[in-house]
Amino acid sequence: MSYLVFLIFFVGLPALGMIALCKFRFSKHEIFKRSKWHWKGTFILAAIAFFWTTPWDNYIVAKEIWSYGTDRVLAVIGYVPLEEYLFFLLMPLFNSAFLASLFLNRLASLSTWRERQVKARAIAVGTGLGLMFAAYLLQSKESFTYLSLILFWFVPPLVLQWIFDPQVLLLKFRILLPATLLPTLYFSIVDAVAIRDGIWTIHPATRTGWEWGMLPFEEAFFFFVVSLLLAQGIILWHSLMRP
Secondary structure, three states, X not given: OOHHHHHHHHHHHHHHHHHHHHHHHOOOHXXXXXXXXXXXXXXXXXXXXXXXXXXXXXXXXXXXXXXXXXXXXXXXXXXXXXXXXXXXXXXXXXXXXXHHHHHHHHOOOOOOOOOOOHHHHHHHHHHHHHHHHHHHHHOOOHXXXXXXXXXXXXXXXXXXXXXXXXXXXXXXXXXXXXXXXXXXXXXXXXXHHHHXXXXXXXXXXXXXXXXXXXXXXXHHHHHHHHHHHHHHHHHHHHHXXXX
């Protein structure tokens, strides 16, 4: 299977199916208005994800942490296959479509970012600094290279989201949890399929060796962190919508 075929069948088509489901479930005027806001935020998040992930992914491929089957891709830009750049855009679309298909009518909330929320924001900063320090310690061991790089690159935007409006994220926790965990589970399963098929490979020396079948722990952790970022981003975006 080529990388492009993988994207079409496991990411693109399921995303389109969930978008269709969303339109079928929510057709009233008020939901239509929120739906327009939702997809606008999705495109913004996809653009942010693309530009934020591109240098990180080029780095891990250059360092031979992650590699791809040269016969499975159409072209390479920098160090990364063309299809990987497409994945940076399709994953936000998939996760956003999943969230909308289940929870679009429950995403309304009032932004509280102007409130002080000193304690919650201090906890977010402290947690972030702790994780960054853990990443700093882990980088000294080659087997933790991939994990430490995920923490270094993706913890800062997670912390920024919590600093922006922790109260809204806590209020929508019952949406945030499934919107993070279920896409994580799905992408972990299809990632294991791709690794088994040889579309891409995670270098054994730079990963912990913790695995579930063909799935390295770091891959599941990556999908968890990115799914959390996307779910939080959409929730915060909806809180900014004017009544």
